[in-house]
Amino acid sequence: MRHWVWMLLVAVLLGAGIAVYMLKPVQGAARDLTLAGDVTRGQYLLRLGDCITCHTDKKSGVAELGGGPGLVTPFGTFYAPNITSDPKAGIGGWTLAQFSKAISDGEGPAGHLYPAFPYENYTLMSDQDVADLYAALQQVPPVSTSAKPHEVAFPFDMRPLVAGWKNLFFTPRRYEADPSHSERWNRGRYLVEGPGHCVMCHSPRNLLGAVEKGKELTGNPAGGTGGKAPALTAERLKAEGYDVASIASALSDGFTPEFNVLGSAMGEVITDGTSFWTEADREAVGAYLLGEE
Template structure:
């Protein structure tokens, strides 16, 4: 028996030593911060476009603070992670990072000092970025204004506060390597896949995650969550009443809205705002790739969309819509009909199309979705105006509607426009959203965050 336990101990020691050898990463020597003149201006400009594709500013900038200076609290199911400073400040940023150190962070999720990075930084997508694009990103970031700003320490429980644990996460879930073209697909499709699955890291929001925070295998783009919002499925289970087409998706990504699908809200507003720097050819490629995931709609869904188009131009009469009780009845849907008529119908009656008029709710993915979170967010917090240019706008009703009134409104929207029963968990979600349990990000299409607790924050 003694020999048995000695053998077990020996195996544990060997396995532990092997894991430590796998997990340990050496530091990369620091360098002097490179001068702007050492970079080709064209490379810097290319990096600026790529940083927009990667949406880098959204995580690495606190609202109202200097761009890329970090310190933004990123809530996760495991605790709060604070984004790092990626300005070229030599003390608190990446000013002493070489190109090799930057490449390792993107490819392997390991910083210059050899510490494993938390996957809140989506290195599982960034690993696919090409060497050429990494050089451009490095040139852009190293020519930003240096900002001395150390981020707060992460707020994670033991043992998740030990970065060595992340090596185990990578061993289980991380597939390292640059994107490889699929020879069976077109050049356009491959370009779209590279942008969507790589630097764009769309799956980080639009793919469900397992209990360990890793994207579910086999559920690519099947829908997920991001910053208090539901990120709808971008494959065959999309809840869009009117199926997406290549042209509608291209227009939505290009301009932040489409008449059949409404205006980008929440984190997606920032995404479409940043994609404005991409050329049409790249937006076209992204639409081509995503549409290949969605596939052709079924005959049943096509027929349903045709029926929706037949009744979508005008909002239903809340006193006579089939399935909704008369407004004198004391039911949630009936009470909600009155609220809709008073607060919503003026903009959502179909007489003024998006983006400056509200979408007719027959066409709304949010109203047809399996959960009510996006409708709740929009009703409570609205859609802020963009800065310095015309944009879609909607007032938030958090200060004027009580929780039970929001719940009644949702019951009416769900019944009258989607023909579906009310969401069972709507009341609890409304209360949790208002309380701040769900840390909801609210942004206009220009990408400047104005969350529920920081409306009016300065532009970045």
């Protein structure tokens, strides 16, 4: 009996230790929340982050940023929330500190945010970018209708479990430029891995929905409602005839080097996002993806 009692005690202690580790807060470095936001720069960041595509359900006639269409995943269907300036249905009542915590640590006023929201990428944004984006969103006309609730089955509907996911797969941090590469290459990497969140959509994911380390940008065979997201490796892009100029052009007008049209989810990203980017930013993405300076 003593043997079984000791085994049970060890199991309980081990389980408690794992629970404490898995549920501990995941927080990055503190941001400078005294920075004044620039609305104009923030409006551009709305396009860089593809916020309009994800948070606007055009087919349902939802006003811009009033809530997005369903994103179908193996864990359920997620709906991007209303992020207009409405104080109840949107984020008009949020402080910069609350907004920063959502962007940086994946935690909103009501608790942990599901990683369907790409805070894994947004955490790389600079303090000034976060302040600017917040300032722009506070100027968006309010929409009083709340977005649809997520359709997520048990146990994935238990938000505290997201803390465990974060402890396993999420490291809040800021982008650090690589001094061995050019400014253009670093800008491209920042956009691809940061606000542009190309890595999130174009990378395979494991059974728990996390990006498979070491396989970033190698394609996602289950790309959600948008279908398969192709690889964005230099090898594949070059094989399809892309150079920096043609990548920039495709992000502007949606035409590939072979004059095919990038449609479906990518077509929406181009229409609402990358077509509004500066040519320099589109070229920076091309340079980074192709490994050019």
